[in-house]
Amino acid sequence: MAKIISGTKIAADIKNEIKQEVAELERTKGVKPGLSVILVGDNPASKVYVANKQKGCAEVGFISEEIKMPDTATTSDVLKEIDKLNKRADIHGILVQLPLPAQINKNDVLEAILPEKDVDGFHPVNMGRLVAQQECLVPATPSGIIELLKREGITIKGANATMVGHSEIVGKPCTLLLLNEWATVSICHIETRDLKMHTKDADIVIVAAGVPYLIKEDMVKQGATVIDVGINRITADKASPELLEWRKADFDVKGATLIGDVDYQKVEPKAGFITPVPGGVGPMTIAMLLSNTIKAAKRLSK
Numbered sequence: 549m550a551k552i553i554s555g556t557k558i559a560a561d562i563k564n565e566i567k568q569e570v571a572e573l574e575r576t577k578g579v580k581p582g583l584s585v586i587l588v589g590d591n592p593a594s595k596v597y598v599a600n601k602q603k604g605c606a607e608v609g610f611i612s613e614e615i616k617m618p619d620t621a622t623t624s625d626v627l628k629e630i631d632k633l634n635k636r637a638d639i640h641g642i643l644v645q646l647p648l649p650a651q652i653n654k655n656d657v658l659e660a661i662l663p664e665k666d667v668d669g670f671h672p673v674n675m676g677r678l679v680a681q682q683e684c685l686v687p688a689t690p691s692g693i694i695e696l697l698k699r700e701g702i703t704i705k706g707a708n709a710t711m712v713g714h715s716e717i718v719g720k721p722c723t724l725l726l727l728n729e730w731a732t733v734s735i736c737h738i739e740t741r742d743l744k745m746h747t748k749d750a751d752i753v754i755v756a757a758g759v760p761y762l763i764k765e766d767m768v769k770q771g772a773t774v775i776d777v778g779i780n781r782i783t784a785d786k787a788s789p790e791l792l793e794w795r796k797a798d799f800d801v802k803g804a805t806l807i808g809d810v811d812y813q814k815v816e817p818k819a820g821f822i823t824p825v826p827g828g829v830g831p832m833t834i835a836m837l838l839s840n841t842i843k844a845a846k847r848l849s850k
């Protein structure tokens with residue numbers, strides 16, 4: 549049986565630490581961290597994400613604000629808002645909720661954010677600093693993964709780690725963080741010919757593909773650490789009898805459940821450590837966004 553890593557518990561610990569840092573910053577500098585979130589359009593999932601970020605800010609004592617823009621907004625409209633936020637002394641973190649409507653140039657928008665206030669860590673300057681191992685703001689989900697490993701005492705140095713997924717927001721930065729901690733990393737993606745060959749001997753397997761049941765028990769070694777980043781919503785009509793039984797409460801109430809990319813019920817008995825979905829990597833993402841914001845506030849008020 550694996551040790552189940554509770555992201556919920558670790559995220560709560562991190563938020564408590566941040567609360568203390570907020571009190572210290574207010575006491576010594578008279579500064580309260582401020583986060584501004586730009587939301588363009590009416591994407592229902594984005595609204596939920598933004599509301600959760602605001603809730604997280606309130607929990608740790610940040611000032612937070614939401615700037616709502618219509619889904620007809622242009623790139624230039626968004627750039628004007630970012631320019632105002634870049635200049636405001638009371639705002640230390642700026643993030644633009646993705647995805648953006650098709651008419652908006654995402655790269656222009658992300659590059660307009662002052663790198664020192666780029667709490668999502670998506671600006672090319674922050675990405676470059678991560679490659680060069682310089683002080684920077686790191687994307688929240690991958691830094692949350694490294695934090696989970698460290699706080700569970702899992703050895704990264706010298707470990708064979710396999711990263712499944714090579715996106716800009718998870719796979720690539722996570723690979724760099726693992727390398728910076730001296731792991732030997734294989735990176736897999738949709739064109740990888742034999743995924744199992746890369747996962748089956750790894751000490752640490754991190755999966756961020758968005759494919760339910762991608763990682764099965766014959767693909768991980770006994771005692772491996774398995775970190776599941778995937779979030780897949782499965783409705784009752786698509787669920788297997790085992791899943792219907794396991795998540796009966798969810799199906800009864802919501803008609804659907806959330807699962808990761810790992811066949812959890814089969815992999816868990818073989819793994820040494822494993823993250824559940826939900827309650828694993830998910831809660832860490834907001835905790836690390838808050839951590840980036842206090843870091844930015846401290847640096848900007850030096």
Ligand code: NAD
Pocket residue numbers: 689712713714715716717718719736737738739740743756757758759762777778779780829830831833
């Ligand atoms: P993405 O779609 O940008 O990237 C997916 C990656 O997986 C790509 O590199 C792709 O090549 C690879 N891939 C897809 N199918 C594969 C297969 N069959 N074999 C090997 N590789 C395959 O996705 P993303 O934004 O990186 O997100 C990945 C998953 O993580 C999604 O389910 C997303 O919802 C979830 N996610 C969770 C959090 C969180 O806070 N827990 C944060 C971000 C993303």
